[in-house]
Amino acid sequence: MKKIIITTTVLIGLLFTSSCDNELVQSNPNSLTTEQYWKTESDAQAGVNSIYAMSYKDGLWARWIYFRLDLTSDEGYSNSPWIELADWTRFNYINYNFWEGNVVTWRDTYKAIFRCNQVIANVPNISFQNEDDKKKIIAQAKFLRAMHYYYAAVLWENIPIVLEPSSPTDLPVQKNVTEVWAQIETDLNEAFIDLPPQWGADQTGRPDKGAAKAFLAKTYMQQRKWPEAKLALEYLITGAGARYSLVSNYRDNFTDVNENNSESVFEIQFGDQRKGGTGEGQSAAVSSNRAQFFAPRSIGWSDGQARMWIVDAFKEERNKDNDLDVRLRYTLFYPGLFADFGDKTYNKNWEWGNEAWFRKGSRDYYRDNEDYFSQVNYRLIRYADILLRYAEVLNETGNTADAYQYVDMVRARVNLEKLAIVHPEIGIDKAKFLERLKIERVLELTGESVRWEDLKRWGDLNTQTSVDKIALRDPDFNNFVVGKNHRLPIPQVEVENNPNLDQHLEY
Known part of the structure; x- marks a missing residue:
């Protein structure tokens, strides 16, 4: 399906004219x-x-x-x-x-x-x-x-x-x-x-x-x-x-x-x-410049990369054929990618050493480097996200038993067994279901710009105990200050130029 690329940019109202020469006709x-x-x-x-x-x-x-x-x-x-x-x-x-x-x-x-x-x-x-x-x-x-x-x-x-x-x-x-x-x-x-x-x-x-x-x-x-x-x-x-x-x-x-x-x-x-x-x-x-900044070393700028705990999360469960979840293959570059999926078709220039990198949106499927001009659309909302969200709201509204089927729809695409069979201990326990759903969202949506809002919605940034748990898989959260870092500081120049705008008190 052909996509619309918006190429028209108009500077409406950004340019204001003032001149004593009222006879001047603007032709530009x-x-x-x-x-x-x-x-x-x-x-x-x-x-x-x-x-x-x-x-x-x-x-x-x-x-x-x-x-x-x-x-x-x-x-x-x-x-x-x-x-x-x-x-x-x-x-x-x-x-x-x-x-x-x-x-x-x-x-x-x-x-x-x-x-x-x-x-x-x-x-x-x-x-x-x-x-x-x-x-x-x-x-x-x-x-x-x-x-x-x-x-x-x-x-x-x-x-x-x-x-x-x-x-x-x-x-x-x-x-x-x-x-x-x-x-x-x-x-x-x-x-x-x-x-x-x-x-x-x-x-x-x-x-x-x-x-x-x-x-x-x-x-x-x-x-x-x-x-x-x-x-x-x-x-x-x-x-x-x-x-x-x-x-x-x-x-x-x-x-x-x-x-x-x-x-x-x-x-x-x-x-x-x-x-x-x-x-x-x-x-x-x-x-999009994302691929250029998130590409493995020697391919792009390599300013952003993925945490290795995500690889471990993928490997906790195999599919019905005893194979690894194929989403791992297309979500991350990581040590062992070749060995795990037996595919040597990747260009030899794509090397990532002992680190993990986001693969979604990369162009390794047809070229051997990245640049500032990626044409790959960014899927801001996909139906898989909608299904997992619906499971979450059903769980939150007391319909945990009904929520399973929507998680299972996402799992079925990659040949995973039904969630209730793999994790019978969850039952209709609301808290246990949510904890599992957090993992299901990682497996499906890693690198798709939803995780930060997820952490905020779940309240995982609200207590020191929950932040400490996050820090076990991401040591950057050892710097996280509860009650402060759940939001960004407002740019100080904006605060200084607008008396109606106050910096967040914690900053």
């Missing part, structure tokens, strides 16, 4: 003011496309957000020679203005929100031949605003909520994270109404009703609103949006061979057709 379209723009349907479409283009910025899905979501969790870490970069994956936050660790992700998050707000505020005033097309554009902007606020809430928690087009002199007021979650819920519920059940093949990559419900479920789960999360997930599993299925080949979720498949609920669309940087120029790349 990049210098249009907000008043001159927002007149036609094409303006509206370009405006919403500019929001998608934010995925290709280095503070977000092009590069640095993975360091916060994957490497800060117990799945990953950094041995980068760039000490400060590595320190920000092991809770050694000294300079709160560290660009790569904090400021650029904050900047690009609010830049994306600014673009969303421009669309939401201005598109209603544009005449459309088809009003449904207008509604879909506004709904996309609300979905994307909710998505960016979701990750901001996970990372920083108490932040400003900006819902109108802003100006450089604005001083937005900081809100409690509970208010942030409430705004995300509002945006997603409103977006759901006007998003289509499914886009046509020429619009693949835009969020539909299923994507809105999936993010709504995630939002409810982070607040432990289990009944609400259950209803949202049922739309995707048994309700009107139940059109998803697991693909037979697990690895098809992590290459460019079978993107936007039946398992994809929402994914970031990447391409390699442009070789520019991550700025706003015409040659700006629409690629």
Whole structure:
């Protein structure tokens, strides 16, 4: 299925003009003011496309957000020679203005929100031949605003909520994270109404009703609103949006061979057709840098890698044919990969020594190195994640017995026995089921940017006892301070420039 790559970037409202020469006619379209723009349907479409283009910025899905979501969790870490970069994956936050660790992700998050707000505020005033097309554009902007606020809430928690087009002199007021979650819920519920059940093949990559419900479920789960999360997930599993299925080949979720498949609920669309940087120029790349930064030594920059305990977790159980779980093969590069799976087809340049590295999203299946221009889409939400989440909410709402079948659907794809047969000791014990589900999520979703929010949702970062258990498998958590490091410090430059914004007290 063809994927949409958003290549249009418009600088709407970012450039303000002031001149005593009122007769000057602006002929450069990049210098249009907000008043001159927002007149036609094409303006509206370009405006919403500019929001998608934010995925290709280095503070977000092009590069640095993975360091916060994957490497800060117990799945990953950094041995980068760039000490400060590595320190920000092991809770050694000294300079709160560290660009790569904090400021650029904050900047690009609010830049994306600014673009969303421009669309939401201005598109209603544009005449459309088809009003449904207008509604879909506004709904996309609300979905994307909710998505960016979701990750901001996970990372920083108490932040400003900006819902109108802003100006450089604005001083937005900081809100409690509970208010942030409430705004995300509002945006997603409103977006759901006007998003289509499914886009046509020429619009693949835009969020539909299923994507809105999936993010709504995630939002409810982070607040432990289990009944609400259950209803949202049922739309995707048994309700009107139940059109998803697991693909037979697990690895098809992590290459460019079978993107936007039946398992994809929402994914970031990447391409390699442009070789520019991550700025706003015409040659700006629409690629992912993740593979370049997470590749094994001698292949890429090797700034991020995986913990070896994950390999051990995979090897605790063999499948029905007494073989290793095939997900291990396609999740990690690790010592023994060749011996375990008897496959010598990998390029000889892909060497990883005695360390483990994330393999998902790598391009070893057709090339012998990585670069800044990976075209492999990033699956932000897959159906396997939805199934495991549904099992979690069933368990939390007293339906543990019913939860097994959804874990078993994920296990069956890789030929594993039913969970109740392998672990009869769990029974319908809620706590034991959750502990096992934590492992099931690692086996299925390692390196997919969900582990940090999982740890927060489960309360595993809330007590010294639970953090000490994490530190046994990830020694970086010996630096973790309970009540502090569950969220990032707000960039200090933002605090100093906005009297309505306070640094978190623990920092």
